[in-house]
Amino acid sequence: AQTVTQSQPEMSVQEAETVTLSCTYDTSESDYYLFWYKQPPSRQMILVIRQEAYKQQNATENRFSVNFQKAAKSFSLKISDSQLGDAAMYFCAYRSMQGGSEKLVFGKGTKLTVNP
Amino acid sequence: DGGITQSPKYLFRKEGQNVTLSCEQNLNHDAMYWYRQDPGQGLRLIYYSQIVNDFQKGDIAEGYSVSREKKESFPLTVTSAQKNPTAFYLCASSMSASSSYNEQFFGPGTRLTVL
Numbered sequence: 001a002q003t004v005t006q007s008q009p010e011m012s013v014q015e016a017e018t019v020t021l022s023c024t025y026d027t028s029e030s031d032y033y034l035f036w037y038k039q040p041p042s043r044q045m046i047l048v049i050r051q052e053a054y055k056q057q058n059a060t061e062n063r064f065s066v067n068f069q070k071a072a073k074s075f076s077l078k079i080s081d082s083q084l085g086d087a088a089m090y091f092c093a094y095r096s097m098q099g100g101s102e103k104l105v106f107g108k109g110t111k112l113t114v115n116p
Numbered sequence: 117d118g119g120i121t122q123s124p125k126y127l128f129r130k131e132g133q134n135v136t137l138s139c140e141q142n143l144n145h146d147a148m149y150w151y152r153q154d155p156g157q158g159l160r161l162i163y164y165s166q167i168v169n170d171f172q173k174g175d176i177a178e179g180y181s182v183s184r185e186k187k188e189s190f191p192l193t194v195t196s197a198q199k200n201p202t203a204f205y206l207c208a209s210s211m212s213a214s215s216s217y218n219e220q221f222f223g224p225g226t227r228l229t230v231l
Contacts, residue, residue: 004158033217045159045206045222052217091158102147102210102218103174106158 002027002094006107013082014115020067021077021110023092031097034068035104036077039089048090051075053097079112087114119143120223122207127228129194129201137192137226139207148190149208149220152176159206165190166212194228202230 003026013019025034036048051059051068058066063083067076079086092107120141129135139148147166151159161174165184179198184190190209194201206225210218 006158009156043204043225045208047219050217050219093158102149102220103161103164104149104159104220106160108156108158 002029002032002096002105004092004094004105004107006092006110008110009108010111010113012113012115013079015082015084017082018078018080019082019112021079021090021092021112023075023077023107025073025075025092025094027073027094027096029096033095033097034066034075035093035095036064036066036075037091037093037106038086039091039109040085040087045091049077082114084114084116087112120207120209120221122205122223122226125224125226127226129228129230131230132196134193134195135201135228137194137205137207137228139190139192139223141188141190141207141209141221141223143209143211143221144187145209145221146187146212147210147218148184149210150174150180150182150190150192151206151208153204153206153225162192162205201228203228 005024032053034051038046038048049061049064063080065078089109091109094105123138149164150162163182165171181193207223208220210220
């Protein structure tokens, strides 16, 4: 079974600075998807960014980018120019590409605090 | 507006009672999911349904039941057999369950507290 590990329960960053959240995963599959979700205090889950394992290029969405290291099974999220609205729980998630299910496996999350 | 609605937002239940959480979507999605979230834990999958009248157990299905009689609705019943039901419950949907990518969209959640 796949597992996702987020080793940083909490992180903090100064406004306008850059922060990196870590995620590692374990799988025997070669093709899969990886995601970062944001859960603000409202508790609404919001997709931040996704990465297909077969793509070598790291995904980028505005201030959010990932460092995908397939061999190391590592998938970190970098937030540049941090804003107060970035404060939230961040969850790393894995999804198999095998057909028939879109089951997501989540890590335990990292609570990000942004200091003004 | 298209989206997923969950009701109620807060729910209180006495021990030994069954309770049903509502999840409705108007996105015309085939697949729907129920997740449970506990403090310090990520989301864990309870049940999912890929198509009407069909559903499968997730990782923590014990003490829960679901039905999928309509495409837009996927209610979750928390039964008295669930030993620790106090948690935050999230419903999600996606266009289809297939090998290609389909984003899961989440509802706002229901906070269930057992008194």
